[in-house]
Amino acid sequence: xxxxxFPQSKEQLLQAYRTMRTIREFEERLxxxxxxxxxxxFVHLYAGEEAAGTGIMMxxxxxxxxxxxxxxxxxxxAKGVDVVAMMKEIYGKKGGSxxxxxxxxxxxxxxxxxxxxNGILGAGxxxxxxxxxxxxxxxxxxxxxxxxxxxxxxxxxxLESLNLAAVWxxxxxxxxxxxxxxxxxxxxxxxxxxxxxxxxxxxxxxxxTVDGTDFFAVHEAAGEIIARARKGGxxxxxxxxxxxxxGHFEGDAQTYRAPGENEHNREHNDCLKKFSAAVTSAGVLSxxxxxxxxxxxxxxxxxxxxxxxxxxQPTAADLLTDVYVKY
Amino acid sequence: xxxxxxxPAIDACIGVIxxxxxxRDIRRVVAxxxxxxxxxxxxxxxxxxxxxxxxxxxxxxLMPDRGGIRALxxxxxxxxxxxxxxxxxxxxxxxxxxxxxxxxxxxxxRAGVSAIxxxxxxxxxxxxxxVLHAAGSTLPIAGLSTGxxxxxxxxxxxxITGLATGLYATGRIAPDEAxxxxxxxxxxIDDAEGRTRQDVAIVDxxxxxxxSVGARALWKTGSLAAAYLAFCEPEAIGLSSIGAxxxxxxxxxRGGLAVQLAVRSEDALTLLRAPIAPGxxxxxxxxxxxxxxxxxxxxxxxxxxTVALDGERELSFEPGQRVSVTLREGAFRTLDVxxxxxxxxRDGLLRTSPTP
Numbered sequence: 001x002x003x004x005x006f007p008q009s010k011e012q013l014l015q016a017y018r019t020m021r022t023i024r025e026f027e028e029r030l031x032x033x034x035x036x037x038x039x040x041x042f043v044h045l046y047a048g049e050e051a052a053g054t055g056i057m058m059x060x061x062x063x064x065x066x067x068x069x070x071x072x073x074x075x076x077x078a079k080g081v082d083v084v085a086m087m088k089e090i091y092g093k094k095g096g097s098x099x100x101x102x103x104x105x106x107x108x109x110x111x112x113x114x115x116x117x118n119g120i121l122g123a124g125x126x127x128x129x130x131x132x133x134x135x136x137x138x139x140x141x142x143x144x145x146x147x148x149x150x151x152x153x154x155x156x157x158x159l160e161s162l163n164l165a166a167v168w169x170x171x172x173x174x175x176x177x178x179x180x181x182x183x184x185x186x187x188x189x190x191x192x193x194x195x196x197x198x199x200x201x202x203x204x205x206x207x208x209t210v211d212g213t214d215f216f217a218v219h220e221a222a223g224e225i226i227a228r229a230r231k232g233g234x235x236x237x238x239x240x241x242x243x244x245x246x247g248h249f250e251g252d253a254q255t256y257r258a259p260g261e262n263e264h265n266r267e268h269n270d271c272l273k274k275f276s277a278a279v280t281s282a283g284v285l286s287x288x289x290x291x292x293x294x295x296x297x298x299x300x301x302x303x304x305x306x307x308x309x310x311x312x313q314p315t316a317a318d319l320l321t322d323v324y325v326k327y
Numbered sequence: 328x329x330x331x332x333x334x335p336a337i338d339a340c341i342g343v344i345x346x347x348x349x350x351r352d353i354r355r356v357v358a359x360x361x362x363x364x365x366x367x368x369x370x371x372x373x374x375x376x377x378x379x380x381x382x383x384x385x386x387x388x389l390m391p392d393r394g395g396i397r398a399l400x401x402x403x404x405x406x407x408x409x410x411x412x413x414x415x416x417x418x419x420x421x422x423x424x425x426x427x428x429x430x431x432x433x434x435x436x437r438a439g440v441s442a443i444x445x446x447x448x449x450x451x452x453x454x455x456x457x458v459l460h461a462a463g464s465t466l467p468i469a470g471l472s473t474g475x476x477x478x479x480x481x482x483x484x485x486x487i488t489g490l491a492t493g494l495y496a497t498g499r500i501a502p503d504e505a506x507x508x509x510x511x512x513x514x515x516i517d518d519a520e521g522r523t524r525q526d527v528a529i530v531d532x533x534x535x536x537x538x539s540v541g542a543r544a545l546w547k548t549g550s551l552a553a554a555y556l557a558f559c560e561p562e563a564i565g566l567s568s569i570g571a572x573x574x575x576x577x578x579x580x581r582g583g584l585a586v587q588l589a590v591r592s593e594d595a596l597t598l599l600r601a602p603i604a605p606g607x608x609x610x611x612x613x614x615x616x617x618x619x620x621x622x623x624x625x626x627x628x629x630x631x632x633t634v635a636l637d638g639e640r641e642l643s644f645e646p647g648q649r650v651s652v653t654l655r656e657g658a659f660r661t662l663d664v665x666x667x668x669x670x671x672x673r674d675g676l677l678r679t680s681p682t683p
Contacts, residue, residue, distance in 0.1 A: 007537075188393055220353070220542040228356055236356055278539075282643075
């Protein structure tokens, strides 16, 4: 082996793998626990999409803010939200990120710049304009990033936000996680012009499309876009073409998919498999190092579930706390 | 006077490969590169097909896609446009990757089309040529520039390309007048276990120090190690401009050019300012250059890195793997649109007698 051929350090590559593996195990465990009836409410899983959230979030600090979606667990983990607190939140227990009162679609950690998952499609984009405007006034080179899916990209809030960010030249970045389906509606049917770069151009923003299942492609493109925004270069759009391994929601029969589509995606479009193959064949990380992370992550998820199950539920008195925030 | 060389073929069929995802990469952010919108690409397809129909083409076979071109075109066709040839879609499942271009080229070749019109940049044209070259096909292509780096395809009004393609496809312009031979650079990577990877570049094969294809597009001169050019024209944008501004080599000229780049400016023979991507005129430290002799494999000195083919990093190689490049002449054929239109004028191919 002749050194590290990747632009990321070995430590960064280990971090990337750990983050992606944590998201994957977190989601696959929820898939099982939800089917068992252990989890109240609704969950939408990010499995298959890990490279996008991870490749983008590795460029961010706590001062950079993100607004996530209904499919937000991966964004939360990649932004550094505590996994045990997340699991407790999804189980609806005290000690959760929002003391068990929010659930899967409202996980937030403002101290980390994670402004929240969001059950309203397209609602994160205008929030990010506000966060980016604040960042612009603070002048510390911080950025704000909004995530939407291909479905939510049809929402007026998203399109209005592109316009606002361009007009105010905000350090705002709009990431379209294009997994091909708006719930059960194929993008072929539901998106008139299936090019998000075109949509960005319509508002005067540059747009870039990358293979969202390739961590290295996402990391490089996101790095350039974020660096540009930090220097006052303005907003941009990043489209990550990707696949989701599960249904829109847990329990979704996925009758809209072609036969064998999920199996094909898991075999050929798995971002973790691609990453592992790249780093091990280059001799930068060994299979043993990756397995050690796998074991560590499995232990973490097991502990998170155990603690979540053991934690108490919120009480009626908790309903009246955390309603307002003091400024 | 109307005297076509021969009556137009009544079943003339052409192929169209329109890449919906060219001009979408990071160069839009780092270099203000252009973005040809999907609606514009559809309009280009419509204009070239209208002209091809006017020249007598009866049928066009198109590559399906999931990037919006098919969807918008079908929306247009529902409006009952009668100025177009019969349009059929190739029987393939789009994957939204370069595999679509490979598959479409194979299917068009099998279908026996007279020519393929390609919409894309250097990369899309390379993908088509790679398939044709591997198959030993002489099927000609007519290129329309809709990509980022466009040293290969022409910037031309598609109506004219459609007319020229139609005149050739219907047999009214003979191949020896309509077509031009083209060079390419073959890249071969052999490893110690006897495995071989091969690919082609139709303009430039560039060796970089990167060793990770990352976001694929190449725009940082610090990573460049060497460039092997099939041709290089001083007015062109892209990595071939490095050679073109040292020693231009025409498309029809014998041989190519190999340029070695220095790692540090202080080691360079000369520092060249070259337009290596749209908006990027950057200093490139040059260590030396030499002509590429046809059919003589040239070993690449770099021990490890990435091979970028026509502007995009495609192949990584490690120490112990041997990379070589070979210039090939007469490797594939393109439609000479300007010549076709000159022949059309000379022979009155578009004239008809007034109806009494």
